Amino acid sequence: MQRFVDLTLNGIANGAIYAAAALSLVLIWRATRILNFAQAGMLMFTTFIAWTVIDHGVSYWLGFLVALASGLAMGALVERTIVRRVEGAPPLNAIIVTLGILVLLQALAGMLWGSTPRSFPPAFSIRGYEIGGHAVLFSRFDLFTVLVVAAVMAGLVALFSWTSLGLRMRASAFEPEVARLLGVRVGDMFTVGWALASLVGSLAGVLVAPSVFVSPNSFDAILVFGFTAAVIGGLDSPSGAIVGGGLLGLALSYVSGYAGSETVTLGALAILVATLMVRPAGLFAGPRERRV
Amino acid sequence: MLKVEGLHAGYGPVSALEGVSFEIRRGSVTAVLGANGAGKTTLLRTISGLVRARSGRVLLDGEDVVGEPVDRLVRLGMAHVPEGRGVITQLTVEENLRLGGLWRTGRGRDRLPGVYDLFPRLQERRAAAASTLSGGERQMLAIGRALMARPRLLLLDEPSLGLAPQLVAQIMRVLRDLSSDTGLTVLLVEQNARAALSVADHGIVLNVGRVVAQDAPARLAANDQLRHAYLGF
Numbered sequence: 001m002q003r004f005v006d007l008t009l010n011g012i013a014n015g016a017i018y019a020a021a022a023l024s025l026v027l028i029w030r031a032t033r034i035l036n037f038a039q040a041g042m043l044m045f046t047t048f049i050a051w052t053v054i055d056h057g058v059s060y061w062l063g064f065l066v067a068l069a070s071g072l073a074m075g076a077l078v079e080r081t082i083v084r085r086v087e088g089a090p091p092l093n094a095i096i097v098t099l100g101i102l103v104l105l106q107a108l109a110g111m112l113w114g115s116t117p118r119s120f121p122p123a124f125s126i127r128g129y130e131i132g133g134h135a136v137l138f139s140r141f142d143l144f145t146v147l148v149v150a151a152v153m154a155g156l157v158a159l160f161s162w163t164s165l166g167l168r169m170r171a172s173a174f175e176p177e178v179a180r181l182l183g184v185r186v187g188d189m190f191t192v193g194w195a196l197a198s199l200v201g202s203l204a205g206v207l208v209a210p211s212v213f214v215s216p217n218s219f220d221a222i223l224v225f226g227f228t229a230a231v232i233g234g235l236d237s238p239s240g241a242i243v244g245g246g247l248l249g250l251a252l253s254y255v256s257g258y259a260g261s262e263t264v265t266l267g268a269l270a271i272l273v274a275t276l277m278v279r280p281a282g283l284f285a286g287p288r289e290r291r292v
Numbered sequence: 293m294l295k296v297e298g299l300h301a302g303y304g305p306v307s308a309l310e311g312v313s314f315e316i317r318r319g320s321v322t323a324v325l326g327a328n329g330a331g332k333t334t335l336l337r338t339i340s341g342l343v344r345a346r347s348g349r350v351l352l353d354g355e356d357v358v359g360e361p362v363d364r365l366v367r368l369g370m371a372h373v374p375e376g377r378g379v380i381t382q383l384t385v386e387e388n389l390r391l392g393g394l395w396r397t398g399r400g401r402d403r404l405p406g407v408y409d410l411f412p413r414l415q416e417r418r419a420a421a422a423s424t425l426s427g428g429e430r431q432m433l434a435i436g437r438a439l440m441a442r443p444r445l446l447l448l449d450e451p452s453l454g455l456a457p458q459l460v461a462q463i464m465r466v467l468r469d470l471s472s473d474t475g476l477t478v479l480l481v482e483q484n485a486r487a488a489l490s491v492a493d494h495g496i497v498l499n500v501g502r503v504v505a506q507d508a509p510a511r512l513a514a515n516d517q518l519r520h521a522y523l524g525f
Contacts, residue, residue, distance in 0.1 A: 164390070164394050167383075167387055167391055168394060170383065171383065171391050174381075174383070175378065177342065177378075179380075179391070180342070181340065181342070181362060181366065181371075181378065182394070182437070182441070183363050183394070183396075184363070184391070184394070
């Protein structure tokens with residue numbers, strides 16, 4: 001029983017990170033129908049930038065903020081300068097372009113920071129809380145992870161539901177042509193969407209960095225899990241991404257705890273296939289639109 | 293108010309407009325009629341900037357607006373209700389409406405009461421998802437949303453499509469009243485020529501990308517040959 005509780009707590013903490021990674025993909029998919037393979041490279045790059053700040057002895061929190069700010073800027077920059085040219089083109093073009101950006105960023109990071117994995121400090125202690133003489137698999141850093149992801153999600157929900165910027169962004173995602181006819185500058189909304197998605201991605205990067213170390217390729221796995229979580233949730237639904245992330249975190253924690261950590265990737269694949277067999281459009285697919 | 297001169301437009305190798313010219317007066321209702329494929333929808337889409345004109349001019353109060361981005365044309369006072377109405381079904385009725393006025397006031401709420409006065413049904417359903425609306429309600433929503441921007445020129449693509457006759461009559465009456473009460477200029481594309489001519493001040497008949505007739509509605513309707521060939525009644 002103690003073991004089950006430990007694995008559950010661990011799953012929640014991991015799930016929060018998967019949810020953030022999933023959300024960074026869903027926000028872009030939903031707005032521009034582009035699957036952003038470059039996300040692994042973008043969040044790697046911003047985490048390296050944060051690592052540089054922290055490594056120079058500046059505070060962790062400044063590094064944390066720099067990661068988020070550079071994520072925001074990088075998302076906008078990538079959309080404006082590169083991705084804009086393939087929006088509305090055949091899907092394969094966008095796939096090749098985002099893969100190209102991924103390779104470019106990984107090569108650039110290798111040149112700037114080398115390929116030796118760097119250790120990245122956590123914001124708080126990663127020693128589990130002591131409860132009744134037992135150290136549970138849940139630390140102050142895990143608590144911080146869950147809370148900060150929840151806060152960012154709440155902020156996004158508020159932005160989309162209650163602000164006019166959010167309304168314009170939703171309209172641009174659902175019906176770009178109609179949005180243009182209503183005076184919305186749809187291109188700007190896509191830029192903002194990429195910026196926000198990249199911000200969420202950079203958050204996932206700094207949160208997962210203490211456990212994976214920082215190197216040009218060390219974030220590839222988080223994107224695979226993020227993508228799995230996004231597909232479980234339906235790829236189109238931000239709330240689906242969050243639930244998908246949580247479910248995947250829990251499931252993989254149980255797989256790792258009871259079947260061995262080497263089976264985790266296999267477990268993720270099994271969960272993905274099982275979800276697609278039961279609900280091909282994902283758990284949170286909306287009902288089909290009724291034609292009138 | 294709006295003057296179209298020698299407009300050519302098309303998609304790829306297909307030419308949809310081949311030198312269309314006409315002029316509409318401020319505060320008038322103009323109906324563009326013709327069969328499927330006559331170029332009516334392309335005409336509206338070219339005027340509102342969704343389709344790039346190959347040649348010719350679109351003069352809005354004397355300014356040539358060909359090549360201007362859509363959002364600038366909206367800010368110049370053009371509102372285009374597209375074919376199939378363009379209601380965003382994932383949003384609520386009120387979100388759709390607010391969207392129409394966002395660029396103008398930053399909020400657009402001040403126009404809401406006026407639109408709700410015009411279409412009380414929308415107020416009853418303001419929190420409902422637009423996907424649950426009937427065809428007639430969607431048309432009201434699309435027109436109401438366009439009005440949120442306080443346009444000077446309203447372009448409508450087939451507002452009668454799929455609506456019951458009494459709803460068509462109601463929509464036409466609303467357009468007529470808007471034009472006579474507020475001075476709104478309306479350019480209406482319709483296959484339902486009889487309904488459109490009942491409210492229009494002026495009729496334009498298109499056939500395969502060219503204007504074949506333009507005249508007062510009564511005179512168009514009195515021309516048997518034209519009626520049988522292009523208007524279908």
